[in-house]
Amino acid sequence: MLNVLNNTVRLKKLISSSTFTLGFLSFILSNSVEAASCFGWPSGRPIALSITYDDGYPDNLTAAIPDLETYGFRGSFYLATNYVSQYRASDIPQWKQAALKGHEIGSHTSTHECSSLNGGVNPNLATQAAVTAAVTNANTWLNANINEDRGRTFAYPCGETWVGQNNSTGEAAYINVLRQQHIAARWLDPSAPNYRASVKAQPYKLRAYAYDPTTGQTIQDIKNYLDQPTVGTDGWKILIFHNVGTPNSVFPITRADHQEILRYIYSSNKYWVAPVRDVIHYMYRYDCQ
Numbered sequence: 034m035l036n037v038l039n040n041t042v043r044l045k046k047l048i049s050s051s052t053f054t055l056g057f058l059s060f061i062l063s064n065s066v067e068a069a070s071c072f073g074w075p076s077g078r079p080i081a082l083s084i085t086y087d088d089g090y091p092d093n094l095t096a097a098i099p100d101l102e103t104y105g106f107r108g109s110f111y112l113a114t115n116y117v118s119q120y121r122a123s124d125i126p127q128w129k130q131a132a133l134k135g136h137e138i139g140s141h142t143s144t145h146e147c148s149s150l151n152g153g154v155n156p157n158l159a160t161q162a163a164v165t166a167a168v169t170n171a172n173t174w175l176n177a178n179i180n181e182d183r184g185r186t187f188a189y190p191c192g193e194t195w196v197g198q199n200n201s202t203g204e205a206a207y208i209n210v211l212r213q214q215h216i217a218a219r220w221l222d223p224s225a226p227n228y229r230a231s232v233k234a235q236p237y238k239l240r241a242y243a244y245d246p247t248t249g250q251t252i253q254d255i256k257n258y259l260d261q262p263t264v265g266t267d268g269w270k271i272l273i274f275h276n277v278g279t280p281n282s283v284f285p286i287t288r289a290d291h292q293e294i295l296r297y298i299y300s301s302n303k304y305w306v307a308p309v310r311d312v313i314h315y316m317y318r319y320d321c322q
């Protein structure tokens with residue numbers, strides 16, 4: 034703020050002096066406007082982008098991670114921990130390795146609680162005790178089996194943000210549980226990017242775009258989401274994928290399309306690509322007004 038004031042005083046002095054040309058004044062003015070915005074993403078990139086994958090499918094290890102690393106990217110992987118521990122235990126060493134390489138291994142609950150998969154309100158989510166168990170069990174398992182992470186983030190199964198009933202009381206109850214164990218939670222809603230103000234106001238409803246080919250989406254829709262302009266210097270977009278390169282699976286993106294999107298992101302030079310956890314940490318650390 035002091036810098037901005039100093040610049041304003043300096044600018045007034047410059048304007049009162051008759052020795053500067055109009056062109057030089059406009060140069061000073063544009064620099065002064067830039068100085069007013071103190072926040073910026075690393076490497077001067079105008080937009081942050083997190084690329085996320087849900088459930089913990091094995092093709093995330095064999096296809097998504099190699100594709101990301103081709104471009105030096107790191108992703109966020111939200112594991113439904115009972116699925117991994119009971120059916121894909123052989124993947125655990127590779128998830129640990131991914132965490133060591135800087136990918137985020139986040140939580141997607143232990144049991145993937147989701148009413149829409151159960152024809153209505155899931156009785157398992159009817160009480161705060163049940164969702165507390167699903168959240169706590171997942172976080173405990175991840176800390177014990179993958180990596181100790183006090184900054185771990187969370188992704189709502191099916192994007193459902195409520196305990197029991199879909200209303201503000203149900204949502205507050207879910208967020209109260211998450212607040213004890215996670216620094217932020219990824220929701221849905223591609224209508225707008227996230228900004229520092231929106232994240233600080235509600236870190237447990239991060240907006241994101243979910244790729245869903247079952248509704249006819251193509252990668253052009255992903256590009257359209259990426260191309261939507263952001264305002265200011267603190268915009269943050271989040272992509273959601275599930276299976277990668279496995280036909281007839283969960284919201285699958287083909288391997289070729291996945292690689293095409295990553296190439297599109299890389300070649301645009303617009304994005305600081307980082308896991309959700311890293312973006313949140315950066316946002317809070319870089320705390321200028």
Ligand SMILES: [Zn+2]
Nearest residue numbers: 087088190191
């Ligand atoms: Zn899921």
